[in-house]
Amino acid sequence: MSDEERHRAAAHVQWQKQGAWLVLWGAYTRRFWAFACWPVPEGGEVVSAPTVGELYTRMRDSERRHDFMTWRYGRR
DSSP states (O other), rough: OOOOHHHHHHHHHHHHHTSSSSEETTTTTEEEEEEEEEESTOOOOOOESSSHHHHHHHHHHHHHHTTTHHHHHHHH
């Protein structure tokens, strides 16, 4: 997969998450990066992974840890 394809994949993940995450492909680090855009503890929440699949897993883990569903939908 080329860097351009990875950039498009990152944009797609960000689109799917509807603004809850800023998602980037790091051409130098060769990793996908996701920055939480909802209220999380001081310091924010950043996850990274070498593949989109692993990134989704880490994002979901973070959402569970930081009670994303309550923030997003007002319920658990």
